[in-house]
Amino acid sequence: MINFxxxxxxxxxxxxxxxxxxxxxxxxxxxxxxxxxxxxxxxFKAKKILLTTSASTALDMASILINIKPGDEVILPSxxxxxxxxxxxxxxxxxxxxxxxxxxxxxxxxxxxxxxxxKTRALIPVHYAGISSDMDKILYLAKKYNLYIIEDxxxxxxxxxxxxxxxxxxxxxxxxxxxxxxxxxxxxxxxxLNDESFIERAEIIxxxxxxxxxxxxxxxxxxxxxxxxxxxxxxxxxxxxLLAQIEKMDYILEKRKCIYEKYYEGLKDLEERNIITLPIIxxxxxxxxxxxxxxxxxxEIRDNLMYKxxxxxxxxxxxxxxxxxxxxxxxxxxxxGDLPITEDVSKRILRLPFHLHLTDxxxxxxxxxxxxxxxx
Ligand SMILES: *Cc1c(COP(=O)(O)O)cnc(C)c1O
Numbered sequence: 550m551i552n553f554x555x556x557x558x559x560x561x562x563x564x565x566x567x568x569x570x571x572x573x574x575x576x577x578x579x580x581x582x583x584x585x586x587x588x589x590x591x592x593f594k595a596k597k598i599l600l601t602t603s604a605s606t607a608l609d610m611a612s613i614l615i616n617i618k619p620g621d622e623v624i625l626p627s628x629x630x631x632x633x634x635x636x637x638x639x640x641x642x643x644x645x646x647x648x649x650x651x652x653x654x655x656x657x658x659x660x661x662x663x664x665x666x667x668k669t670r671a672l673i674p675v676h677y678a679g680i681s682s683d684m685d686k687i688l689y690l691a692k693k694y695n696l697y698i699i700e701d702x703x704x705x706x707x708x709x710x711x712x713x714x715x716x717x718x719x720x721x722x723x724x725x726x727x728x729x730x731x732x733x734x735x736x737x738x739x740x741x742l743n744d745e746s747f748i749e750r751a752e753i754i755x756x757x758x759x760x761x762x763x764x765x766x767x768x769x770x771x772x773x774x775x776x777x778x779x780x781x782x783x784x785x786x787x788x789x790x791l792l793a794q795i796e797k798m799d800y801i802l803e804k805r806k807c808i809y810e811k812y813y814e815g816l817k818d819l820e821e822r823n824i825i826t827l828p829i830i831x832x833x834x835x836x837x838x839x840x841x842x843x844x845x846x847x848x849e850i851r852d853n854l855m856y857k858x859x860x861x862x863x864x865x866x867x868x869x870x871x872x873x874x875x876x877x878x879x880x881x882x883x884x885x886g887d888l889p890i891t892e893d894v895s896k897r898i899l900r901l902p903f904h905l906h907l908t909d910x911x912x913x914x915x916x917x918x919x920x921x922x923x924x925x
Pocket of ligand 1: 602603604605606629630632633675701703704724725726727736737738
């Protein structure tokens with residue numbers, strides 16, 4: 550079986566974890582957490598990055614930080630992972646779903662403005678597959694209507710929009726280090742704080758609403774409860790694993806680029822024959838090659854291809870059920886037909902196996918299998 554995903558690691562992960570355990574400091578904000586944060590801040594030229602237990606909890610922190618409250622509205626694509634919307638609902642506010650652009654599969658920049666009203670507080674662009682949303686236009690709208698931008702860069706760690714790393718452009722960004730992402734520690738994430746004014750409160754929210762971070766730095770002589778919060782810190786054991794991963798960051802990126810290009814070259818002919826559509830990386834974007842997907846003509850062809858590939862031992866997958874037509878989305882009042890491009894893409898997309906253990910032979914076998922099934 551060629552798995553859809555398989556974690557890549559070497560001896561370094563074991564070495565750092567062993568050292569972490571031996572140091573007897575395995576809870577949050579230890580040596581390895583600080584090393585990862587400093588590494589990422591330097592690499593991405595970010596003001597402040599704090600590791601969290603996941604991108605989901607980083608999004609929850611972001612909603613608390615910008616004081617999202619009942620009655621507020623937040624604009625986001627429906628074609629995203631559930632956490633983007635949950636972070637809004639958990640503050641009692643309403644997610645306003647916008648359709649996607651059929652080329653980039655990111656939020657359609659031309660459909661945002663019509664959804665903005667006096668209740669709108671923030672925009673959450675999701676950089677799907679490491680492909681950047683059109684940030685200049687999003688920044689323009691945010692400025693014009695005085696809105697916050699929270700970048701869901703869960704899939705876009707180490708990808709760029711023009712000269713800026715994704716996650717560092719909006720007021721706040723989030724990253725994911727889940728097992729399925731490019732750089733991982735199993736479960737983990739980060740919040741990127743691009744406004745100086747958020748940093749102190751973010752540290753408090755992340756430490757259960759206490760000013761413990763200040764206490765550990767020796768800035769105050771006792772710590773206490775000062776705000777709302779929760780336990781958003783990651784264990785230092787996971788940070789140790791993550792440090793080993795991000796030290797291989799550029800190697801992993803290069804490898805992923807090679808796999809992406811092999812798929813692209815191999816499948817180009819099917820696109821030229823108008824049988825499939827391949828992903829597009831806009832010229833303003835430097836991708837992190839998070840994913841390789843193809844778009845088929847319709848749902849039946851997609852499902853048939855997926856099952857036939859499975860019979861050949863190849864695990865190809867699709868996602869997302871659009872949030873607006875999921876059971877929860879329907880409870881919020883959305884219905885089928887509201888966002889036609891999102892609904893169409895979710896029926897036609899197929900994601901191919903993508904991980905560093907894939908061999909050239911396996912990639913060739915996957916490409917040949919796709920030809921054999923689609924050309925029959
Ligand atoms: C993976 C993902 C998340 C959630 O990440 P976790 O670290 O698993 O919480 C959020 N948004 C998007 C777009 C994702 O792909």
